[in-house]
Amino acid sequence: MDELMALFATQPTTTIARALLGMYLEHETPDGKLGGYIVDCEAYLGPDDLAAHSVGMRNTPRVRAMYQEPGTIYLYTMHTHRIVNFITQPKGIPQGIMIRGLEPVDGIDLMEQQRQKTGPDVANGPGKLVQALQIPAELYGESVFTSPLHLVPERRRTPKGILALPRIGIPNKGEWTQMPLRFAVAGNPYLTNIRKAAVQQDHGWLERRNSDGERNDIDLLRSAINEKNLRL
Numbered sequence: 001m002d003e004l005m006a007l008f009a010t011q012p013t014t015t016i017a018r019a020l021l022g023m024y025l026e027h028e029t030p031d032g033k034l035g036g037y038i039v040d041c042e043a044y045l046g047p048d049d050l051a052a053h054s055v056g057m058r059n060t061p062r063v064r065a066m067y068q069e070p071g072t073i074y075l076y077t078m079h080t081h082r083i084v085n086f087i088t089q090p091k092g093i094p095q096g097i098m099i100r101g102l103e104p105v106d107g108i109d110l111m112e113q114q115r116q117k118t119g120p121d122v123a124n125g126p127g128k129l130v131q132a133l134q135i136p137a138e139l140y141g142e143s144v145f146t147s148p149l150h151l152v153p154e155r156r157r158t159p160k161g162i163l164a165l166p167r168i169g170i171p172n173k174g175e176w177t178q179m180p181l182r183f184a185v186a187g188n189p190y191l192t193n194i195r196k197a198a199v200q201q202d203h204g205w206l207e208r209r210n211s212d213g214e215r216n217d218i219d220l221l222r223s224a225i226n227e228k229n230l231r232l
Contacts, residue, residue, distance in 0.1 A: 022038065101184065
C-alpha cells in the first residue's frame with residue numbers, strides 16, 4: 001500500500017489512471033465485502049481542464065475534497081446518480097480520476113440484488129458501480145487507502161492492453177472534448193458502451209502468475225502504462 005500511496009503522490013494523473021486499471025476496489029459493508037477490478041476510468045486535470053469541477057481553481061463546498069490529500073474520495077451526484085472519484089495529486093492540486101467501470105468479483109449476489117440486474121449492467125457505468133458497491137455519501141472526504149472503501153493492490157490484475165479514448169459526455173469543451181483521457185481495459189465486457197464483438201473471452205487480462213511469481217511493487221503498477229490507442 002505504501003508504494004501505491006507514493007504513486008498517487010508523485011505521478012501524473014494520467015499515469016495513475018492507467019495504473020488503476022486492474023486494481024481491486026473493495027467496500028466493507030454491514031452485509032459483507034463487495035469488490036472487483038477497476039476496468040474503466042477517466043482523468044480530470046483541473047484547473048486547466050474545462051470538464052473538471054475544479055476548472056479555474058473553482059473551490060466551493062461541493063468540491064472541497066478535490067483540494068485534499070492524494071487518495072481522498074470525492075463523491076458527487078449527477079442526474080440522481082452518485083459518482084466516485086479519487087484525488088491524485090498533492091494537497092491543493094485539484095486533479096482526480098472518476099471510476100467508470102468495475103468487473104465484480106466478491107459479493108456478486110449482493111451487487112446483483114442491489115442493482116436488480118445481472119451481467120455487465122451491474123457495474124458498467126459510474127453510477128451503476130457506486131450503487132452495486134453500496135458506496136454511501138458519508139465516505140466523501142475519506143481516504144481510499146484507509147476507509148471502508150479502499151484499494152487492494154495485492155489483488156491487482158494486469159490488462160493485456162489499455163484503451164485511450166475521449167471521455168464520455170463531455171460536449172462543447174474545446175480540445176478537452178476529444179482529448180484521450182479515458183482509460184479502459186481492452187476487451188473487458190464491463191466497459192461503458194463496448195461493442196459485443198470487442199469483448200474478449202479472457203476479459204482482457206493477462207494470465208495470472210502463481211504466488212511465487214507475483215509482483216505487487218511499483219513496477220507492476222506502472223506496467224499499466226503500456227497504452228494502446230485501440231477502438232471500442
